[in-house]
Amino acid sequence: MSILSSLAVMLGAAPPTADPKRQTEAAREMHAFKRTADQRKERAEKLRHERDLARSHKWRNWRWLSIVAVNMIFVLSYQFDVQLVEGALTASRVIGFHFADLNSALQVMLAHKKILINLVIGTVTVFVLWWFLGGRSFCSWACPYHLVAEWAESLHLALRRRKWIKDYELHRGTRAVLYVLFALAAFVTGYTVFEAISPVGILSRAIIYGPGLALIWVAGLLVWEIFVSRRAWCRYICPIGITYAFVGAISPVRIQYDMTECLHEGDCRKVCLVPHVLEMTKMGYADDVKVGIGSDCTRCGLCVDVCPTNSLLFHVKGMDKLL
Amino acid sequence: MSTDDDLPVIAPGKKVKKLTKNQRKARRRFLRSIAVGGGVVGASVLGFFPVTKNWTPRLRPPGAIEEKDFLAACIKCGQCVQVCPVEAILLGDLDEGFGVGVPYIVARDQACDFSCDAVQCVLACPTEALTHKIDKKEQVRMGFARVARPKNCLAVAAKPFKGLARGPDYPGLLRYTEIDRWNPQAVATHEYDRTVCDLCVKECPIPGAINLEPLYEDPSRYGWVPAINKTCVGCGVCEMICPVEPAVIVIEERKTWEDM
Numbered sequence: 282m283s284i285l286s287s288l289a290v291m292l293g294a295a296p297p298t299a300d301p302k303r304q305t306e307a308a309r310e311m312h313a314f315k316r317t318a319d320q321r322k323e324r325a326e327k328l329r330h331e332r333d334l335a336r337s338h339k340w341r342n343w344r345w346l347s348i349v350a351v352n353m354i355f356v357l358s359y360q361f362d363v364q365l366v367e368g369a370l371t372a373s374r375v376i377g378f379h380f381a382d383l384n385s386a387l388q389v390m391l392a393h394k395k396i397l398i399n400l401v402i403g404t405v406t407v408f409v410l411w412w413f414l415g416g417r418s419f420c421s422w423a424c425p426y427h428l429v430a431e432w433a434e435s436l437h438l439a440l441r442r443r444k445w446i447k448d449y450e451l452h453r454g455t456r457a458v459l460y461v462l463f464a465l466a467a468f469v470t471g472y473t474v475f476e477a478i479s480p481v482g483i484l485s486r487a488i489i490y491g492p493g494l495a496l497i498w499v500a501g502l503l504v505w506e507i508f509v510s511r512r513a514w515c516r517y518i519c520p521i522g523i524t525y526a527f528v529g530a531i532s533p534v535r536i537q538y539d540m541t542e543c544l545h546e547g548d549c550r551k552v553c554l555v556p557h558v559l560e561m562t563k564m565g566y567a568d569d570v571k572v573g574i575g576s577d578c579t580r581c582g583l584c585v586d587v588c589p590t591n592s593l594l595f596h597v598k599g600m601d602k603l604l
Numbered sequence: 605m606s607t608d609d610d611l612p613v614i615a616p617g618k619k620v621k622k623l624t625k626n627q628r629k630a631r632r633r634f635l636r637s638i639a640v641g642g643g644v645v646g647a648s649v650l651g652f653f654p655v656t657k658n659w660t661p662r663l664r665p666p667g668a669i670e671e672k673d674f675l676a677a678c679i680k681c682g683q684c685v686q687v688c689p690v691e692a693i694l695l696g697d698l699d700e701g702f703g704v705g706v707p708y709i710v711a712r713d714q715a716c717d718f719s720c721d722a723v724q725c726v727l728a729c730p731t732e733a734l735t736h737k738i739d740k741k742e743q744v745r746m747g748f749a750r751v752a753r754p755k756n757c758l759a760v761a762a763k764p765f766k767g768l769a770r771g772p773d774y775p776g777l778l779r780y781t782e783i784d785r786w787n788p789q790a791v792a793t794h795e796y797d798r799t800v801c802d803l804c805v806k807e808c809p810i811p812g813a814i815n816l817e818p819l820y821e822d823p824s825r826y827g828w829v830p831a832i833n834k835t836c837v838g839c840g841v842c843e844m845i846c847p848v849e850p851a852v853i854v855i856e857e858r859k860t861w862e863d864m
Binding site for chain 2: 367368369371382385392395400403451455459463466470471473474476477489490497498510513518
């Protein structure tokens with residue numbers, strides 16, 4: 282998938298459908314092979330066994346550990362005054378080096394209309410860090426809201442299985458529109474409007490400096506996600522996700538799809554926060570035998586854990602050439 | 605062709621296209637998105653009210669730039685909170701609108717006593733919301749002290765003060781240079797014994813910012829009133845240490861000598 286098309290999908294465009302004209306020779310051959318009766322039968326057979334597979338939670342567990350660790354370093358560093366990491370997720374000093382959350386820094390610069398040298402330093406450091414790690418991996422590997430939203434999501438899914446609620450989806454373009462609106466709001470009003478409701482900043486500060494009334498807003502969002510709209514904040518609202526998705530569009534670390542063994546059963550899309558990035562796992566859709574997953578992917582690894590055939594794996598661009 | 609795609613004629617000359625199931629679903633999703641998007645923007649815009657109506661006027665930490673710029677420049681990280689040796693700095697909550705996560709000080713509870721000497725919060729601020737243009741406590745202009753309740757002042761009545769300034773349960777800290785130059789002490793551990801109460805003058809960290817002025821020319825009558833001078837930086841130590849409840853002196857945030 283080209284970077285432009287990956288960005289368009291991230292901003293809300295419908296993911297590209299199957300188009301043999303775009304596909305490589307090898308991909309077309311493999312699609313044709315997979316459509317043969319023998320192959321269909323073999324996949325159906327494998328799918329029957331798939332039910333009995335024990336699902337791994339390897340990446341999810343590492344990720345939860347990462348989110349807890351990242352946020353606890355802030356707390357412990359403050360409580361024991363070891364000055365390893367000072368500040369909160371919006372801006373911090375890590376062993377004396379400035380770090381600034383890219384979206385918070387953007388809001389401040391738009392509202393304040395001044396280039397602040399420490400903020401530029403902090404932004405560059407964080408940009409390089411998350412560029413390498415894959416942009417939205419900030420969301421799934423560091424953001425405290427992501428973790429509580431994941432727990433809310435499991436409640437949502439449990440209620441859905443009992444058919445007590447249904448998921449009211451929104452248009453994914455909502456997030457892009459809000460991104461522009463919040464940027465404009467900061468620039469026009471001169472206030473960091475989004476920061477007032479950002480559950481990431483609110484939660485991060487609550488964890489470090491103690492809880493406050495602002496947690497009511499975060500709780501409200503979670504209730505909405507549990508009963509009305511699955512993972513709504515991360516999927517349709519949060520501008521931080523867009524900022525990091527731009528950064529991660531060209532990242533070396535990403536999830537790679539290999540269609541060779543894929544059963545096309547779609548379990549990966551069911552667990553994914555942003556299933557539109559996994560559209561190529563549908564039968565006949567992939568443009569190449571191996572495809573990198575688009576910029577909206579948070580590198581959370583849920584699809585890697587759930588995939589019965591290891592068709593989705595973490596991959597570092599250029600690594601296979603090195604090894 | 606399904607009947608959904610027919611074009612029924614409702615009024616003469618007016619054709620209304622009937623939507624397919626998927627189109628109706630997409631339209632509902634679209635309207636829902638507008639409603640939710642509007643709701644989120646609306647929630648954030650509510651932050652205007654506490655700010656523009658000045659519901660929660662706040663004493664900002666040393667070096668805070670002009671209030672509107674301060675709210676814009678502050679990245680709400682709390683690094684100033686972490687470096688303050690007397691933990692004077694608090695962060696704004698939901699009721700402060702755009703002031704969520706923005707630092708402030710409640711002088712009566714814990715004033716900034718410059719225990720750190722070189723305004724650590726200013727050095728910690730990554731966005732110069734606390735301006736790096738100041739590097740000495742004398743340059744700070746947080747506000748200006750005002751004798752708000754002279755009738756209650758012990759010095760005005762020429763009364764002595766003996767005991768703990770704020771009682772045994774008061775958690776506040778203050779640097780008592782004569783005891784320990786480097787570690788602020790609990791106010792609750794420090795006994796005072798003054799023939800006329802002058803705690804505000806005695807503990808003021810800024811030379812010449814406050815003094816007691818005699819009220820009467822008649823030498824047979826006694827009484828003094830605290831007088832605030834031009835060098836006052838508005839740190840709030842006088843408000844914190846005042847043993848009268850409520851405090852005789854209060855800090856007017858962001859005011860200067862010229863405003864008073």
